[in-house]
Amino acid sequence: MCMADERATSIWMQPEGHERSGPGRRPGYSREQITRAAVQIADAEGVEAATMRRIAGELGTGAMSLYRYVPRRDDLFDLMIDLAMSEIELPDGPSGDWRSDLTLLARQIRATGLRHPWLIALLTSRPTLGPNLLRVHEFALGAFDGLGLDIDDITGFVGMLNDYVHSAVRREIGWLEEARRTGLDPERWKRDYMGPYVRQVVESGAFPLFNRSVLDSRTAHLATEERFRHGLDRILDAIAALIPSLCPR
Amino acid sequence: MCMADERATSIWMQPEGHERSGPGRRPGYSREQITRAAVQIADAEGVEAATMRRIAGELGTGAMSLYRYVPRRDDLFDLMIDLAMSEIELPDGPSGDWRSDLTLLARQIRATGLRHPWLIALLTSRPTLGPNLLRVHEFALGAFDGLGLDIDDITGFVGMLNDYVHSAVRREIGWLEEARRTGLDPERWKRDYMGPYVRQVVESGAFPLFNRSVLDSRTAHLATEERFRHGLDRILDAIAALIPSLCPR
DNA sequence: AACCATTCAGGTACCATGTACGCAAATGGA
DNA sequence: TCCATTTGCGTACATGGTACCTGAATGGTT
Numbered sequence: 142m143c144m145a146d147e148r149a150t151s152i153w154m155q156p157e158g159h160e161r162s163g164p165g166r167r168p169g170y171s172r173e174q175i176t177r178a179a180v181q182i183a184d185a186e187g188v189e190a191a192t193m194r195r196i197a198g199e200l201g202t203g204a205m206s207l208y209r210y211v212p213r214r215d216d217l218f219d220l221m222i223d224l225a226m227s228e229i230e231l232p233d234g235p236s237g238d239w240r241s242d243l244t245l246l247a248r249q250i251r252a253t254g255l256r257h258p259w260l261i262a263l264l265t266s267r268p269t270l271g272p273n274l275l276r277v278h279e280f281a282l283g284a285f286d287g288l289g290l291d292i293d294d295i296t297g298f299v300g301m302l303n304d305y306v307h308s309a310v311r312r313e314i315g316w317l318e319e320a321r322r323t324g325l326d327p328e329r330w331k332r333d334y335m336g337p338y339v340r341q342v343v344e345s346g347a348f349p350l351f352n353r354s355v356l357d358s359r360t361a362h363l364a365t366e367e368r369f370r371h372g373l374d375r376i377l378d379a380i381a382a383l384i385p386s387l388c389p390r
Numbered sequence: 391m392c393m394a395d396e397r398a399t400s401i402w403m404q405p406e407g408h409e410r411s412g413p414g415r416r417p418g419y420s421r422e423q424i425t426r427a428a429v430q431i432a433d434a435e436g437v438e439a440a441t442m443r444r445i446a447g448e449l450g451t452g453a454m455s456l457y458r459y460v461p462r463r464d465d466l467f468d469l470m471i472d473l474a475m476s477e478i479e480l481p482d483g484p485s486g487d488w489r490s491d492l493t494l495l496a497r498q499i500r501a502t503g504l505r506h507p508w509l510i511a512l513l514t515s516r517p518t519l520g521p522n523l524l525r526v527h528e529f530a531l532g533a534f535d536g537l538g539l540d541i542d543d544i545t546g547f548v549g550m551l552n553d554y555v556h557s558a559v560r561r562e563i564g565w566l567e568e569a570r571r572t573g574l575d576p577e578r579w580k581r582d583y584m585g586p587y588v589r590q591v592v593e594s595g596a597f598p599l600f601n602r603s604v605l606d607s608r609t610a611h612l613a614t615e616e617r618f619r620h621g622l623d624r625i626l627d628a629i630a631a632l633i634p635s636l637c638p639r
Numbered sequence: 640a641a642c643c644a645t646t647c648a649g650g651t652a653c654c655a656t657g658t659a660c661g662c663a664a665a666t667g668g669a
Numbered sequence: 670t671c672c673a674t675t676t677g678c679g680t681a682c683a684t685g686g687t688a689c690c691t692g693a694a695t696g697g698t699t
Contacts, residue, residue, distance in 0.1 A: 151587045165675030166665040192656065203678040205658075214657065215571075262515055265557070268564045270587065275597050282599035292602045293609045297624060301554070308514070308553035315517045322464075338400045338519065348524050350531035353541045360542045375546060379628030414646030415694040441685065452649040454687075463686065 152216040153271060170200060172210050176220040180257065183221065187321060188259035191221075218263050223271030225257045231276075235283040240377055242284040246277070247306050247373050254310040258318055261310050289386045298380050305376045313365050401465040402520060419449060421459050425469040429506065432470065436570060437508035440470075467512050472520030474506045480525075484532040489626055491533040495526070496555050496622050503559040507567055510559050538635045547629050554625045562614050 157172050178199045183191040193214060194204040211217045229249045235242050254261045264274075281302065285295040320330035343352050355361075360368055381387050406421050427448045432440040442453040442463060460466045478498045484491050503510045513523075530551065534544040569579035592601050604610075609617055630636050 150583055153587050154590070162667085163675080164665095164667045164673065166677080168676065170676095193658080194656080197678090204656095205660095205678050205680095206676080208658070209676060209678095265560060266511055266515070266564070268561075268568055268584070270584070270591070275591065275600060279597040279600050282603065286599065292599070292606050295599070296603045296607065297609075297621065300557070300621070301625070301628070304553045304557035305550070308549070308557065311514060312517075315515070319517055334399055335517070335519070338402050341403070342519070342524065348528040350535065350541070350544070351524060351528050354531065354545045357541050358545065360546075372546065372549070375632065376550070376628075379550070379625075379632055382631035383624065383628055412646080413644065413696045415648080417647065419647095442687080443685080446649090454649055454651095454689095455647080457687070458647060 151270075152212065152219050155212070157210070168209070170202070170206065170210060172220060173224070175200065175207055175210055176217065176224050179217055180221050180224055183259045184257055187318065188218075188263065215267075218267065219269045219271060222260065222263055222269055223273045225253055225260045226271065226273035226277060228253050228256070229273070229277055231280045235280070235286060237287075239284045239288065240381070243281065243302060243377065244373065246281055246284070247302065250277075250306050251310050251313075251369060255313065258314045261307050261314065265307050265311070288384055290384065298383070301380060302376060305372060309369055309372055313369070400519075401461065401468050404461070406459065417458070419451070419455065419459060421469060422473070424449065424456055424459055425466065425473050428466055429470050429473055432508045433506055436567070437467075437512065440466075464516075467516065468518045468520060471509065471512055471518055472522045474502055474509045475520065475522035475526055477502050477505070478522070478526055480529045484529070484535065486536075488533045488537065489630070492530065492551060492626065493622065495530055495533070496551065499526075499555050500559050500618060504562065507563045510556050510563065514556055514560070537633055539633065547632070550629060551625060554621060558618055558621055562618070 175196060179191045179196050182195055182199060193207055197204045197207055200206075207217075211220070229246075231246065231249065232242075278299070281299045282295055285298055290298075316331070317327055320327040320334075323330060323334060325334060339355065342348065343355055346352065360371065363371075424445060428440045428445050431444055431448060442456055446453045446456055456466075460469070478495075480495065480498065481491075527548070530548045531544055534547055539547075565580070566576055569576040569583075572579060572583060574583060588604065591597065592604055595601070609620065612620075
């Protein structure tokens with residue numbers, strides 16, 4: 142009855158299990174080692190390059206060896222997400238200044254997301270709850286503690302912030318990844334691949350406000366980090382405006 | 391020199407081209423027909439089931455025939471996105487009541503996203519700008535016209551709304567899709583697959599605010615549509631609070 | 640009417656993917 | 670020394686995108 146139905150539950154319920162001291166060959170690898178290799182490949186060549194064979198090759202072994210450590214490739218994604226999230230460094234608890242706590246958090250998430258361009262896409266396309274995601278989430282919730290909000294409001298605000306950060310980072314990365322996929326460098330992609338179409342749309346005049354957003358925008362030419370910070374401030378302003386205990390300012 | 395570099399530009403710059411009346415066999419299919427078949431399959435069995443072979447099979451032909459109409463599978467995704475977005479029905483122009491316009495828009499996007507569970511995931515994972523996305527975007531921008539905002543503020547607010555709607559619908563669908571992928575029905579998935587882990591986390595007591603969000607939430611038991619509406623109202627409240635001409639209310 | 644450049648249909652083929660299966664090698668307790 | 674147990678990993682299969690090629694259909698030109 143050697144742990145029959147391996148996939149009937151989340152991977153977080155199936156620890157490595159290699160810590161017993163019975164008979165049998167000693168394991169030569171580890172989940173963490175495999176996950177780290179997968180992350181490296183995905184960082185450099187995109188998540189679609191992190192195939193089982195490629196990861197195994199990087200470790201100097203065969204593809205099937207990995208299945209002694211990871212039930213399915215999808216579970217490896219969960220492990221990759223958690224490993225990346227573990228890089229987010231946060232204070233032990235909220236400082237009391239919710240706004241600066243959340244600004245710190247948002248920047249950490251953005252930085253980590255940019256270091257691992259696949260992270261946000263995976264994170265938002267599968268429901269996963271690894272320990273490091275829980276840790277980060279708990280910090281976010283904690284920032285709103287003590288403002289007289291009930292738990293539903295708190296989760297709502299954390300959701301708003303997460304939605305912004307994820308979407309903003311996703312947009313930042315979207316172009317870069319698409320350029321990489323098509324094999325062009327980002328500058329060429331914008332000019333040669335998407336540019337002609339946008340120009341045609343603009344010249345058609347069919348979408349006047351879209352045209353203004355392309356032609357008259359001042360923020361479009363800002364550095365991406367600056368844009369991120371502007372959007373973040375706006376979301377935090379919006380949240381502040383919805384917190385009753387801060388409203389009569 | 392039969393249109394050499396097909397992939398050097400966006401698919402929206404390469405119309406079907408089958409409208410000339412030169413010599414040669416008449417085409418038996420069309421982009422729209424192929425896209426429609428792909429959408430049907432993706433709706434029923436997930437986007438990963440919409441393979442070239444499967445789509446061609448549905449049309450009673452061979453996989454390679456499709457390449458006469460679509461350069462690459464990725465371009466088919468763009469076409470699918472645009473076909474789905476074409477189902478969003480909107481008034482010709484803004485009504486003057488920005489809030490009701492945007493509520494209508496958000497609900498249309500949500501309904502369309504739920505009808506095509508792959509839509510939002512594709513839309514947010516690749517930068518695409520099909521005609522129908524432009525149409526919808528223009529309507530959103532238009533709702534903010536005449537409130538004395540500059541174009542950067544307008545695009546910012548539209549971005550905030552989009553971020554919310556996309557993230558919310560994505561969350562709604564995430565569970566369903568994950569359940570389908572693992573082959574369980576959503577109820578079993580929540581109880582047998584994710585449930586035990588969440589219970590373990592809760593009982594560990596390591597994340598007290600997360601625990602409250604799981605145990606004490608009132609909104610968690612609401613119908614999903616109700617939750618969506620709450621979140622939408624909150625975002626619209628937040629936006630309203632940031633519009634100067636509405637502030638001294 | 641005969642021809643032909645052009646276009647479409649779609650079979651075959653190639654390579655890459657996830658992973659089921661099976662067997663040999665290693666390991667520590669009896 | 671044996672043996673149940675566990676790992677390492679080669680083989681094999683089904684399935685994926687798509688390059689290439691042949692043959693059929695088509696309409697303009699001679």
